[in-house]
Every structure is written in C-alpha cells, then in structure tokens.
Amino acid sequence: MIIESNDERGSVNRSALRRLTGIDAASFAERHWGTTPKFTRSAELSGSFEDLMTVDAVDELISERGVRTPFVRMAKDGRLLEKNKFTGSGGFGAEITDQVDSAAVLSAFAAGNTLVLQGLHRLWPPLIAFTGELVRELGHPVQVNSYVTPAASQGFSPHYDVHDVFVVQIAGSKRWTIHSPVHRHPLNNQPWSDRRAAVERHADDSPELDIVLEPGDVLYLPRGWIHSAQALGETTVHLTIGVASFNDYDIAHHTLGALQEVEGLRAPLPAGWDPTDSEAVLPHVRRVLGDMRRALDELDRDPEALQRITERIASRYDELVRPEPVRPLRSVAQMGALRGQDSIRLRDGVIARVVRTPESAAVVLRDKTVSMPPQCADALELLLGGSPCRLDSLPGLDTDDAVVVGRRLVREGIAVMAGE
Template structure:
C-alpha cells in the first residue's frame, strides 16, 4: 500500500475535522477564517450542548476527589486573585504536600462570592483533553482549557484582555459579557493587559461593541486583545474558556533570529575581540549588520519551528501498564493504532513525533506510512519487529476493543 507523504496526518486531524463548525460556530470554517479569525468577535447562539464536556458534577469531583494542587486552581473576587493559602492545606498522613486543594476552604470562599478557576483542564478532565487535542489539530494552534465557576451576581475579574484567542462555552447558568475593541491589537505573550491598565480602564468606560448574556450552549469567540468582563446572573455560572495559543509571524522571526545567531557563533571574525581602545562602533556595527543580514538570508527556521510546535501540545494518554501488557503479549493479531496528537512526520527514513524520533530501515517505511494513515491495524500488517518497536517507543498503542 503506497501513501503520499503529503497526505500523512495525525488521526486526530481526521477525527477532529469539523470540531469548530460542529460545536463552536454556525458559519463555515473558511468564512470564520476570513472574517473573524484574529480580527472580529463572533457570538453563536445555541452552538451545541456541552454537557458531555463539563458540568457542575465535574467541578465538585475535581475539587473534592482528585487531590488537585495549585496551580490547577486559583480563586478571584472583586478583580483580585486570592492568595493560595486561603484555599489550600496539607495533604494529611502519608504525604508531604502542603498545597493540596482544601474543599472546605474553597466552599467558604465560593459562598462568600469568590470565583473558582479550574486551570489546565486539558490535563485533568478526559473529555476536555480529547476535545482540545482535536480542536488544536484542526486549527493548527495549541489549545488549553480553563473553567470559571462564578456565584450568582458576582464577577471574578475586572475588564482585561487575554494574550491568546478564546472560545467561551457557556455550560450552566448565565453570564453577562461586556466586550470592547482592543487598545493594543494582537498582543504577544509578554504584552499583558496589566502593562496598559489606564488605557484598558478608559476603553472599558466607553460604549461596548457587545453587551449580551450567554446561556447554556452559547459560544463567544474573542480574538486576543479584545477587552472583556463578565458577571454571573441569577444562578451559579459555569463556562469553559478555550485558549488558543496563536502562532505568529513574530514567532517565525524569533526562530530566524535564533538560527542566524547560531550561524554567527561559527564565524571567527564575529567571535574575535574588538581592538584595544576602540572608540567608535559605526564601522563595527556596519560589519555586524552585513554579517547578520547574510546569516538571516541563509537561516532556516523550519526545524526549530517544528520542534517548538511539537512541545506546545501533549500527545494522547498512554497507560504504562496496558502498554507493557500489549508488548509482552504481542502476536500477529494484536490490534494497534497510532497514538493520538503526536504530530508525526516522516522525513525520509526518520519518523518524527512529539515523543521523539525513530530511524527506520528502508523496508519499514511502508509500514510507517500505513501506521500514520490512521485506523486500527493488526501487528501482522505492520510486521512484528516494527510493531514491537513503535509500541516500545510509545508511538503506537493497543487499540481498544
């Protein structure tokens, strides 16, 4: 079986095709890309039923039964973040943990009007882990998820902007959102709203572009930089915020610069000391500028960019015990599949993934192409030696019955 390498994709891309259109927006994805992505807010009423992703029961389970620690939780009230010691405690007998969530303290703070923020749910709640991985594959940008649980008539945070795009999914209750256009469009990760407090406050005092109440199933898209504040209405409000960690042209420029500087390190003339008693630097700057320009012209940011992208998301879960059992019991009929969200790429005879790379014998390239094409395979289709190797490497996992 021959498969074009340009067609090789993480199976999450196929599984996730249409995630945004099916569950977040009611317009075609190309229209969203052209008219809203990174530029305009979008409100979608009744986008989907999100009860399979998250619920009040999920909140209670995470806070009281999972043994979470900071920073998986923070709490805020009246625009200020509460100190961690106000909702954490020691883990008790048999543990030396001092910052485990204290459900009693959380309850008291919540009853007193504090908002609960469950952070990085893409790491702690399986339905969201799967959903964010699929969405990230579809969008081509990493996705994180936080949940905001706000008591009636309360707000956790003042007007602010985020340094990533967001999809807001209203789960339970309702929340009023007041949205203003950016004071600093397209902020980078190191350009938070706190650097522009006065401008943000001034803009927030003006006429909003959106003033609406989100109910269960509604979805709001906000590009990074858009100002927003939200307040729960007559009942507890639970919403998910999906943060899209945007790749930018500036990120590509960073990779170009890093590659260029690495090249200049190899130039003896650039490593040489300046003359003793050097008084002016005009001539030196001119020489360095020419050398740097030439290095940028030769720079190839692609390898570093790919490496960086691979580290920005995690592969799908792997059970060590199930993996060992599959490896020990491997037979020609053992059912396997490619591990999800690996960002695999076959470059000649080298297979790159988020969990490392494998150099393959030429005879195994066809098996690698077959594995990367997706679907459930039996080990005999791949060859037992290759199947054993990708199982051991954590690239393939046992397929569920």
Template sequence: MTLAPSRPAAGADAPARGAGPALRRCFGEAAERIAGEHWNTRPLLVRAADRAAEGGRASVHDLLSPADVDELLGPRALRTPFFSLVQDGTPLPRSSYTRRAVAGNQQLADLPDTDRVAAAHAGGATIVLQALHRTWPALQTFCSQLAADLGHQCQVNVYVTPPGAQGFKPHHDTHDVVVLQVDGRKHWTIHPPAVELPLKSQPSTQLGPDPVGGRPPAIDTVLEPGDALYLPRGWLHSARTTEDRSIHLTVGLLATTWADVLTDAVASAGVADVALRRALPLPGAPGAADGVPDEEVAGFRAAAQRWLDALDDDAVRRLVARRRSGAVPAEPVGVLAQDEAARTLAEGTALRPRRGVRSSLVPAGEGVDLVLDDRRVTFPGWLRPALEHVLAAPRTSAADLAAAGVGVDVPDALVVLRRLLRERVLLPTAGEPR
C-alpha cells in the same frame, strides 16, 4: 449585537481553511469562516441552538459538567495552583480555602477544603480551575484536537462564578480565547481593543483603571449553556452572572506569531556569516560612541541585512512547520495498558499513532532511522514502506499491515508493531470509539 468590521488577518498564520472536528464542535458551520473572517480580527458568537439545528451537539457536559467540578474539588482533590479563588478581581489567600493532609510521609498544605471553598463561593468568590487540559481526560483530548485544528497550542481554565458576581474587571488577554458556556448564564460586555494584538509584555494593567474609556460595547449579550464565543486577543471584556451561577470554559489559544518565527530564524543567523559570530568590541575601543565604534554598528547592520536577504521562503516555511508541529503535546501513555498491549499483541489488535509525537524516517546506511524528538530508532531498510504505512494510518493491526502490500507478513508485522509500542510511538485503541 454589533461586530467590528472584518479586515485582513494579522499576526500568526491563520488556521488552514477547512475547519477540523474540535473547531466544528464549538462553532458548527461557522467554523469554516474563522480563518478568513475572524482569526486575530473580530469575535464570533455561535448559539448552542443554532449549532444543534445543524446537527451538532448543544451541550458541552461531555467535556465538563457541574458534577465533574465537584469531583475535581472533592474526591480528586486538585492541588494549588490547579485551583484558586478570586473575588472582585483579587485572588484570595490560599490559606483561606486549603487544608493540610498527609500522603505517605509527606505533609501537603494545598488541598481544597471543600467547606471553606463552599463558604467563599456562597460569599461571592469565583472558583478557578486552571490548566485542566493537564488533569481532566475529556478536556485533554479536546484541547489536543483543537491545537491540531488550529496549529497553535491550547490551554483550558474553568470559571465557576456565583449568582450576581463578577470575577474580573474589564481587561484584555494576550492570547485569543474560545469561551464555552457549560452551565448557567453569564452576561458578557466586550469592547474593541485599546491595543491591537497585544503581546505578553503588554498586559491590560498598563491601560490604567478605565481601559474602556466610555466607548460603547461591540457585544453586550448573555451566554447560555452550550454557547461558544471566539475572542481575539486584545478585545476588552468583562463578565457578570445574573440570577444564575455560571460555569464556563476558557480555552486559551497560545498563538505563534511572526515575531516568534523571526526569533527562531535569528537563532541561526550566525551560522552562515562570520561577521555575526564576532564578539562585541571591548569597552573603550578607539572611535567608540557609547562604547561601540560606528563602523562596528554599520558592519552589524550590513551583516544582518545580508542574512535577511538570504533567508528564502522555504526556510521560513520550515520554521513555521516546526512551530506548528509542536502545537500538539504528546498525549500521555497508559503505562500498564501499553505494557500489556506489547506483551499480548495479536494479529488483530488495533493500534494508532500517538498524538503529538513528531517523527520522521531518514536513511541510515542500509537501514532506516525513525527520528523522534529525543532519540533515533533503527530498523532494517526494507521495512521503510511498512513504517510509512503504520505512521500514516489512523488505525492498523498486524493483519492490516500484512495485507497492505508493503512487504511484510504477519510475524514481521507483529515484530514491527511491538517495537513501536515499546518505543511509545503507537498506542492501543482498546475501549476507544472507532
């Protein structure tokens, strides 16, 4: 197996050095090398046996197992488009593998018909379970943790391919991916990019029927259960099962690029320069070439350059921080558990911050506002140290807060924590591992 030579990372910011727990879960000690040697540049393959030898987990069945796939298609009855069937790179008609049912007074026509799904799968069709980060709790948690590790949004699809079949022909993705082999084996053939770091507007369909063009592969290998592969966007790849069926997870890393940051910056470009707030000239204005006078074009270019020159480094870093803060979605709230926790809150009840909720504390007269994405919650100003402690602590309770030396006793702490539960900023930890 050979790999493309390393070069400086391009595109969006590389993940911060010091890999987080989800990235380590996939790549073990090699996760520390992703930021400097692999991000946006070249693949990384780590075998399950090597990860286990370092003390990590070999299996990924805690994230998804073959039995879980059957549950999703059977008792849980995923609806389209959360599942589909593909054969030889072509989606099968939904009507060929779905059934009708009644829910209340609503007619549903997009539930899996497991008899027809089984028949199509036996005939060579790949089962695709899409966006499982939205529907399967273990993958939801894993994807959220990985997004926090990387600072980029993540999504998860699952591909269940029968023996001796190929789901898709050689192609590239327009986002980086992490492949986790769940069950069975799959033979992967990977070639260097034909287009470096393609955007969504540059799908591999634009490359013609033979994007590989006879070039030798950079990686030609079989993934076995628990193996992990990082593949930067643009790398051409295809995969075929051997005598085994295959189940693998594809985690799409929806990277923020510098072009995205530039778009965010440009959105505020007219605030400081009136020249950029002026309307375009009317058609037929005197001296216009193609409808726009030359001096107007020159004025626009000069104003844009002034704006770019005035864009300081701290402003760019704030834009990047805002993008990164949006990478982790707010985790779902257990509606009944949340209500019960608020009603029965005791001084020893353990709580934690809700992942993906962006918040800040700002002065508000004699009070302090907890600023959330969609609202502000006002507290007395003297509670600011207590709020800072709660928002920063991995876990807390009223007893912990009262003992933290932040100016509150247990009754005060119960009031603060109950309010934060009602505002869905904190979640109860009952049933979670410590």
C-alpha cells in the same frame, strides 16, 4: 491552516470547532479567526456541552479529585486570594499542603471569590479528548480553564488575554462587556498590565458588544480584545478555551535564531565602547542591520537552512502540544497479544520523521531517537503517513518481523492500536 473535520463520526466525535462556532472551519477562518469576535447562541449550535462540564463535575473536581495548585486559584475584584486560604494537607498519606480544601473553597466562594480551575485539558477526561480534536483542527496549542463565579460577582476587572479564547457558558447567566483592542495581536510577553491605563480608559467607552451568555452559548474573542464579565442572579460556570496561536513573529523569531550561525554576527563589539551613548551605538545598529539583510538573503537561497527553520518551528509546537494519552497497562497487554492481522496507527500528536542510513532506520522525535534495522524504513514511513497499517502488510517485513516492530513502536509511545 485550519483543518475541516469530518462531522459524520457520531455525536461524541463530531468536529470540536463546529460545536463551538456552528459554522464550517473555512468560514470561521475567513470571517473571525484572529480578527473579529463571534457570539453564537445555543440554538445555532448542534448540542449542549454537558458532556464536557457541569456543576456536578466542578463539585467532583473540588471534593474528590485531589486537585492541587496551580491547577486551582481563587480571586475577587481582580485580586488573587492567597492559596493558603483555600488549600491544605490531605491528611494521612497525603500530607502535601497545596491540595484543595473543599470546605475552605466553600467558605471563600460564599464570600464572593471566583473559583478558577486551570489546566482542565490535562485533568478532566472529556476535555482531554475535546482539546485534542480542537488542536488537530486549528493547528495551534489549546488549554482549558473553568471559571465558577458567585451570584452577581465580577471575578476579574477589564483586561485582555494574549491568546484567543472560546467562552462556553455551562451554567447560570453572565453579562460580558467587550471592547476593541488598544494593542492588536499582543504577544505572550505583552500582557494587558503593561497597558493598564489605556485598557482602563478604553473600558469606560461604549462597548463593541454588551451581551448575556446563557447555558450553551459560545463567545469567541481574538487575543487583545478587552473584556470583563459579571454573574447575574446565580452561580455561573463557564469554560475558557484558550488558543495560543502561532504568528508571523514566531517565524521571524526562529528565522533570526538561524543567524547565530553567521560568524560575523557573533564577533564582539569594540572594547571600551559605551552602550549608554546612543550616538556611539547607532552606527553599530545600522551596520548590524545591513549584515542581517545580507545574511537573510543568503539564508533565503539555502534550502537546507530554510528546512532547519521549519524544523525549529515544529519542535516548538511539539513542546507545547501533548500527544494523545496512552494507557500503559492496556498497552502492555496489547503488545503481548499483537498478531499479524492487527493494525496500528501513529499516535495522534506525535511529531516524528524517519532518518535512513545504511546501518539503520531511525524514528526521530523531539526527546528521543528510536533506531531499527534499515529494512524497517519503508514500513516506518508508511506508518508516519498517518493511516492505520495492518502489520502483515507492512512493506519490507515478514509477519514475524512486523509484529516485533509493532510491539516496539507501541512500547515507545509512537504507535497505538488502530481503533483506540
């Protein structure tokens, strides 16, 4: 479900999705999400994107930030440039050879190669914050790349992506040619190269959209839509914000995974069978399909089994989405100064649950379990509800115990100070 964000929080924290679309979340979900492109001119949006990326920021990343592969790549006419053509050692104390060489990038860029900065949602602070907000609103994992294209150049040939994208034009002008899918809703293991001939044929047809993006314009493309872009007249910079949307196949995948608990489906096939003989294999396929139908019917009647499937899906999401970053040194100082009148909150993006036993109250995360005395259970449940909690008001704990619990939660990266 797409969550409507509060737009009254100031210019820095306003809804990331509305910044990209100019409309409310519900309208975007109904009219465009996963189905239809949306081209939005800068005049229809609430402001520029200069707080997220600029030409000067690109230069800073290349020349001063020690960016390494695979966070950077270069390409021309659809072919990737070998990384040793634009990387090298950083010199004494930084001899690792996969660091960007700014002079080599200059040479390759001047020769017509497009520069791609990848994983900016992990590298560039403004985009780290923006991406976190967009993930919260969409409920799907998000990544950000930047494409820097020389004048009148095309970095990649017509293709489709296996994730949705928001294209945000930062500098210069770029012509985009958009064609409808040859394969709707491709999964992440169904790249365009598997359908190269069909993509190339369809790209020769009249496009659905033939548009020029100017600075501040945004184009939303659902996965599967074929596209290519060409810089016009000068260097261009755009952000590609990729959304790896969960889909029904993900649920089906995790549901079928639950069938590994069915003993009959784990039994070996006959000794001496011939897996290359389709006539011999077909009866086994039909038999297994029948067994699966019966097993799925039983699964549908088992609330605990259904709950385990939802937990598998949540765990997969947790693997793909990073919680908000913490500042270790500031957090240590805050832990030492924590008092009963202070408030903490659940760290954004942390997925956890409380498990109660007579001996303990455990906060269970994907990669660890944090155990506390059983009298902490109500306080932990309250914190995991998402609202800020004042320590001296935590249920079941006196102030001194609440401060100890608060320090433990901050130290474990589960909670942060409210207002952070």
